[in-house]
Amino acid sequence: MRPLAFFIFSSGCASVIDNLLRNYDKRIRPGYGTNKPVTVSVNIFVNSFGAISAKTMDYRINMFLRQRWIDPRLRHNVRGDPIAPDATYLDKLWVPDLFFNNEKSSRFHDITLKNKLVRISRAGEVVNSMRITLVLSSPMSLTKFPMDTQLSNGTRKKKSNKNNSLAKDFSFDPKGILLGQCDKNYESGTFSCIEARFVVTRQLGYYIINIFIPTLLGVVLSYMSYWIDPRNSPARICIGVFANLGVNTVATSGSLPKVSYIKAIDVWFFACQILTFICLVEYAKVNVYIRDHKFREQQIEIARKKYDMLIEEEEAQVWPEALPIDNQLFKEDPDDWLFEIIGEEPPRKKTELPEFRYDELPPVPDAEWLDEKFRLWIPVLFLVFNIGYWSYYS
Structure with a gap:
């Protein structure tokens, strides 16, 4: 009975549908x-x-x-x-x-x-x-x-x-x-x-791993240059250049949206680029200090050599023990007419020696002192920026 009932019901529905569309x-x-x-x-x-x-x-x-x-x-x-x-x-x-x-x-x-x-x-x-x-x-x-x-x-x-x-x-x-x-x-x-x-x-996981951490490491890398000997120019320049290029590469990534106004991520990139660029500018100033210091040392060394030479010439002057008298009256027996110098030597004409003073050269700021200041200022500046950045945008 069930198959028959189903057939009758299906047939009835089909006929109803046909009638509805008639x-x-x-x-x-x-x-x-x-x-x-x-x-x-x-x-x-x-x-x-x-x-x-x-x-x-x-x-x-x-x-x-x-x-x-x-x-x-x-x-x-x-x-x-x-x-x-x-x-x-x-x-x-x-x-x-x-x-x-x-x-x-x-x-x-x-x-x-x-x-x-x-x-x-x-x-x-x-x-x-x-x-x-x-x-x-x-x-x-x-x-x-x-x-x-x-x-x-x-x-x-x-x-x-x-x-x-x-x-x-x-x-x-x-x-x-x-x-x-x-x-x-x-x-x-x-x-x-x-x-x-x-x-x-928006979930931050992707951006923290692929943007914030790499750029943060770029800033840390540039900060390391302040701890390198200022006289090691290749190392400090390479670190500063690579850090700045790394931040720029992430900032120009094609996965980021391009709009005509400033985004929060643009503020982050700008701050990281400024900090990495400061690394290069600071070393340029340090390099000037180093050149001035070398020039100062050279001038001091030249002055010291001149002063030593003058002293040696002064000390090389020796007075004889007897002085001959050149006179026609005493030519018959000159040996009997030699005057012997008794007592102190007669005064000699002294050479005027310049007074040598180290403080006559202009003072030059110390490169290591500047590095020490930036070792303190850069972390404090970056910390203050992070506090303000995450407080405002979060």
Whole structure:
């Protein structure tokens, strides 16, 4: 009896469906001519939500879209559950021309069959459910990127019916979602629009690992140069250049969104680039101090040598013990007329020696003193910046 009963029931449903479509015109909306709008209840069930791209400012969503409306022309007297015809039956019915205003791309699912469902109740209530995947545009304010919270738009509109022809009623669990009306006024009339905004907060894990930590290490690397001997020019220059290039490479990464205003991540990059650049500027000044110090040492060494030479020349002058007298009266026996110098030596003419003073050269700042100051100032400056940065943007 069960197979026979099922056959009779199936045959009855098929005949009811055929009778419903006999004089049915899908080009005319339900209740046309009564001046009453068709109330369409829209319900979505989100299967997955993700792939939010700050670079292209869009996101991907997979969901079941359900619409309910009453079509008096589809009333029937079949008892029990609503009639559930094949999904192709939907092409023969009037359906609301709903569309997503911010859609970039979309697709229906048809594995293993078309993911669509149609139900028609005795009162003529039609339930239309379908599974779709959408890529929706979502303009974002990236002022606090990547510590930002975004409102992703999901706007649905009725394309061709005015409010007096069709009204929308949105049914959705509003947890983490902001709902609202966004009816649009055009020259041809006011069109129904409903809007859902998904509240999403960006996860920092990716940006901490791939942006903040590498740039932080670049700043630490540049800070290490202050501990290297100032006379080791190749090491200090290489460290400063590599640190600055590393920060610039991360800052110009193609994965970051490009906008015309300053983002939070741009402030971070700017601070790191300034600190790594200060490393090079500071060593340039240290190098000037070192050259001045070498020049000072050379001048001191030249002055010391000149002074020593003058002293040696002064000490090399020796007076004889006897002085001959060159006179014609004493040429007969010159040996008897030698005068012996008795007592102290006669005064000699001394050479005027310049007074040698080390403090006559201009003082030169100490390069090591400058390094010591920067060893203290740079960590304090970076710490103060981090406190202000994370307090403001978090």
